[in-house]
Amino acid sequence: MEGGQCLSSFRVLSNICFSFCAANYMVGVWRGYQKVIPTLFMPYTNPILPGFYPDPSICRSGEDYYLVTSTFEYFPGVPIFHSRDLTHWRQIGHCLNRDSQLDLRGCKSSGGIYAPTIRYHQGRFYMITTNRNIGNGDDGNLIVWTDDPASEWSEPIWVNQAGIDPSLLFDDDGTIYFTNKIPWQEDIGIRQSVIDLESGQRQTDVRKIWSGTGGSHPEGPHLYKMNGFYYLMVAEGGTGYGHMETVARSESPWGPFEPCPYNPILCHSGSNSPIQCTGHADLIEAHDGRWWAVFLGVRTGGHPMRHHLGRETFLAPVSWTDDGWPLINHGELVTLKMTADALNLHSWPQSSGRDDFDNSELGIGWNFRGSPKAEHWSLEEHPGCLTLTCAASTLRDPSGMAFIGRRQQHFECIATASLHFRPGAGDEAGLTVLMDERHHYEIFVSEKDGQQIVALRLNIGPLSSEIERKRLHDEGGIELRIQAKTSGYEFLYRNGGDEFESLGKAESRYLTTEVAGGFTGVYLGMYATGNGSDSSTRASFDWFDYKAAQ
Numbered sequence: 001m002e003g004g005q006c007l008s009s010f011r012v013l014s015n016i017c018f019s020f021c022a023a024n025y026m027v028g029v030w031r032g033y034q035k036v037i038p039t040l041f042m043p044y045t046n047p048i049l050p051g052f053y054p055d056p057s058i059c060r061s062g063e064d065y066y067l068v069t070s071t072f073e074y075f076p077g078v079p080i081f082h083s084r085d086l087t088h089w090r091q092i093g094h095c096l097n098r099d100s101q102l103d104l105r106g107c108k109s110s111g112g113i114y115a116p117t118i119r120y121h122q123g124r125f126y127m128i129t130t131n132r133n134i135g136n137g138d139d140g141n142l143i144v145w146t147d148d149p150a151s152e153w154s155e156p157i158w159v160n161q162a163g164i165d166p167s168l169l170f171d172d173d174g175t176i177y178f179t180n181k182i183p184w185q186e187d188i189g190i191r192q193s194v195i196d197l198e199s200g201q202r203q204t205d206v207r208k209i210w211s212g213t214g215g216s217h218p219e220g221p222h223l224y225k226m227n228g229f230y231y232l233m234v235a236e237g238g239t240g241y242g243h244m245e246t247v248a249r250s251e252s253p254w255g256p257f258e259p260c261p262y263n264p265i266l267c268h269s270g271s272n273s274p275i276q277c278t279g280h281a282d283l284i285e286a287h288d289g290r291w292w293a294v295f296l297g298v299r300t301g302g303h304p305m306r307h308h309l310g311r312e313t314f315l316a317p318v319s320w321t322d323d324g325w326p327l328i329n330h331g332e333l334v335t336l337k338m339t340a341d342a343l344n345l346h347s348w349p350q351s352s353g354r355d356d357f358d359n360s361e362l363g364i365g366w367n368f369r370g371s372p373k374a375e376h377w378s379l380e381e382h383p384g385c386l387t388l389t390c391a392a393s394t395l396r397d398p399s400g401m402a403f404i405g406r407r408q409q410h411f412e413c414i415a416t417a418s419l420h421f422r423p424g425a426g427d428e429a430g431l432t433v434l435m436d437e438r439h440h441y442e443i444f445v446s447e448k449d450g451q452q453i454v455a456l457r458l459n460i461g462p463l464s465s466e467i468e469r470k471r472l473h474d475e476g477g478i479e480l481r482i483q484a485k486t487s488g489y490e491f492l493y494r495n496g497g498d499e500f501e502s503l504g505k506a507e508s509r510y511l512t513t514e515v516a517g518g519f520t521g522v523y524l525g526m527y528a529t530g531n532g533s534d535s536s537t538r539a540s541f542d543w544f545d546y547k548a549a550q
Contacts, residue, residue, distance in 0.1 A: 042342035044087040044315070046275070046334065047297070051409035052310030052521030053079070054239075055115040055165075055220065056294040057282045059125070065284070066118055066149050067294060068095060068127055069313060072520055073112040073399055074367040077102045078129060080118070080149055084346035086284075086292055086315060091364055092150040095127045101144060101156055104371040107133045107399045109436040110518035115165040115220055115280070122170075125149050126197075130164045130180075141166045141180065143200060157200040161193055169223040169230075169253070177253055179232075181219040182208065190221045190234060192253070210257045212236045213246050213264075220280040223253065227324060232257055235279040239519065241305065242269050243279035245295065247326060262321070266295060266328040273333050274300055277311065283318060283326065290341055291318035293328045298513075299336075301411050301486045306512040308435065309408060310521015317341065353546035357386045365406050367523070370399020377402060382540045385420070388528035390427040390535035395459070395527060398437045405434065405525020411486040412549035415524040418542040420477045423447045429528035429539030430454075431480045433489055433506075438462070439516040441506045442527070443480050443491040445472070445539075454478065454493045456503040460510045468503045477542075482524060484508075484549075 049056070055070040065083045077096035081089040096102040096113070104112050116129035126145045134140030141163070142156035159166070163180040170176055178195045182188060189211040194204040212218030215236025224231045229249040237244045244267035248257035268278045281295035297314045298307040316329040317340040328334070355363055357379055373391075381387045386404065393401035408415075421429050423446050430444025440459050445452060448469070455469035472478065474496030481492040481500055488507040492500040509515065511522055524546065528539040 041339050042087075042345065043337060043339050046314045046316075046336050046338060047299070047312035048087055048089060048294075048315045049081065049313035050309070051312060051407035052523075053313045053407075054296045054311035054519065055280050056296060056313040057115075057117045057167075057222075058284045058294045059118045059120040060284055060287065061120045061125075063287045066120070066125065067313070068116045068118045070115055070129075070519070071113045071367075072110050072518075073104060073107045073133075073369055074520075075102060075104050075369075075371055076364075076367070077104075077113045077131075078116050078127060079364070080127075082149070085343045086286065088345070088347045090348040090351075093364060095144055095146075095153045096129075097152075099371060101142075101153070102131065102371070104131075104133055104399060107370045109398050110520060117167040117222065117282070119168050119170065123147065126168060127153065128159075128166045128168055128178075130166060132164065143168075143197070157198070159195060159200040159202075161191075161195075161202060161206055163191065165220045167222045169225065171225060171253070177223055178202075179209075179221045179223045181221065188212075188216075189218055190232065192223070207254060209253075209255045210234070210248055213248075213259050215244060215246070215264075216242070222282055224283060225253075229324070231326070233281060233283065233326075235281070236264070237267075237269065237279070239277065239279070239296075239311070241276055243267075243277045243296075244269060245279045245281045245328065249324075260325045261323075262325055262327060262331060265326060265331065266293070266316075266334075268297070268333060271333055274336065275314065275334055276300055276305070276307070278314070278334065281328065286343060288343060291320070291326065292316070293318050293326075295328070297334070299411075301508075303487075303509050303512060306509055306514045308508050308512045308522050309411070310513075311519070312521075353548075354543060355545075356384065356543045357541065358384055362386075362404070366404050367406065369401065369403050369405075373400065377404060381538065385540040385542050386526065386544075387538050387540045388429060388526065390423075390429065390528045390530040390537040390539065392530050392532050392534045394529045394531055395432060395434065395440055395442065396437050396464075401527065401529060403432075403434075403525055403527040405432070405523035406546065408433070408484065408522040408524050410548040411484065413484045414481065414547045414549065415484075415545070416479060416481040417526055417544045418477060418479050419445060419526075419539060420542065421445050421528075421539040422475065422537070423452065424535060424537050426531045426533055427529070427535050427537045428531065430526075431482055432523075432525055432527055433482055433484075433511065434523045434525060435511040435513075435516045436518055436520065439511050441489060441491070441511075443482065443493065443503060445478060445480075454480075454495065454503065456491050456506075458506050458510075460515075470501075470503065 076094035244264035428446035
């Protein structure tokens with residue numbers, strides 16, 4: 001290209017960019033936003049955390065951002081993520097990774113850890129959440145803290161205030177407000193007290209402060225102090241397809257709270273958007289002065305009004321009206337492909353989806369169901385392998401079995417594992433697609449009439465059926481594969497040959513929340529069981545590989 005042509009093309013591109021920024025600026029002025037700054041626009045993709053990462057909460061320390069989500073019956077609890085641009089995140093650990101912090105013994109599906117909140121105050125990070133597996137179901141509120149979010153967190157500080165979805169506000173005068181949802185068996189709404197952070201003891205009586213705007217199940221409260229007002233933001237409508245986010249404000253943290261005239265400030269209910277169930281939001285002011293919201297939502301994929309990946313974490317910009325109210329994404333629907341004012345982009349190296357189990361510790365992407373038992377798994381018994389014991393518990397048990405899994409994060413993906421296993425009578429080991437103990441599919445190796453077989457079983461509610469089995473010719477080892485599509489799964493194996501053979505297929509719709517119920521999403525994992533009897537048989541997985549489809 002000649003120099004003149006190049007300069008001309010540059011001018012055309014500059015004019016297009018200027019017009020685009022100017023148009024966005026004028027739209028903001030027309031809507032009466034207080035803060036609209038024309039700048040470089042960046043595209044980003046929602047969800048920012050795909051897969052089962054619900055109830056997000058966010059805080060900032062300088063130019064570093066930290067985010068946590070719920071984990072329910074899975075251990076370790078409350079994964080923590082780090083970002084420098086709000087769109088690229090990396091997991092740096094878990095807030096609750098010790099038995100002394102997180103007791104999930106006997107935990108039922110969708111029990112355990114509910115709705116954490118993370119806050120940063122005077123150089124220290126605080127995470128508060130509810131463990132519904134503790135006490136009488138609604139009084140398991142706990143706080144842990146750390147000076148380094150990538151390091152170990154403290155032992156729990158227990159707060160004696162029943163309810164779920166707790167949040168903290170550190171006021172300018174040093175007062176610490178503890179806000180949460182009123183227990184289900186009592187009145188509906190949000191209540192609050194002042195607490196001592198070191199002991200967790202209440203310093204005031206508990207007072208109801210708001211009932212929401214009339215939507216069902218007002219929950220997930222966050223109290224903020226901004227511009228001379230206390231803003232109370234809550235989720236309403238339940239966590240399903242009526243989910244929405246509302247906000248109110250008052251000159252006092254105790255109310256009375258005036259509802260926002262633009263409520264709900266986030267709602268996809270009744271729309272044709274592929275993103276549904278939006279709500280349970282948390283606000284953050286970025287280091288450049290702009291505002292954002294993280295919130296949960298689901299992608300319905302190929303099933304209208306059904307989802308199986310779980311509630312995921314989404315991001316949208318926040319604007320402020322002339323009369324001082326926040327609007328998430330300018331009051332418009334959030335999309336999978338977004339364009340917003342840019343922070344300086346900061347991506348992280350992409351981690352491999354393959355684990356060769358060569359390290360002395362399990363990778364932070366793996367989870368157990370319920371509190372893990374040391375005798376059920378080992379990275380040391382056969383170095384370079386993950387070894388699981390064929391204990392009595394099965395996938396039909398809510399927790400406590402020899403299972404290690406990771407979230408399915410993409411509608412289309414492939415999970416493959418290499419298994420070495422010599423089962424005795426009643427023993428089995430393999431790969432599973434698991435929503436909960438009543439809804440899961442598995443491809444597994446077991447023994448039948450003195451011969452090793454590979455088989456496929458489907459479990460849908462009370463029904464369980466082994467739909468295919470084949471004899472193994474090479475008992476030295478086998479590769480098992482689960483190939484996911486939006487509409488379903490195919491189960492394959494390779495045993496002494498060059499090609500994978502298919503055992504069968506199953507539909508994903510039977511693993512959706514709408515069928516199974518609960519608050520979690522699908523996991524892909526490895527398991528071993530003695531099917532009701534404790535066995536000394538071991539199953540060794542040499543590697544596990546997860547790949548998103550291209």
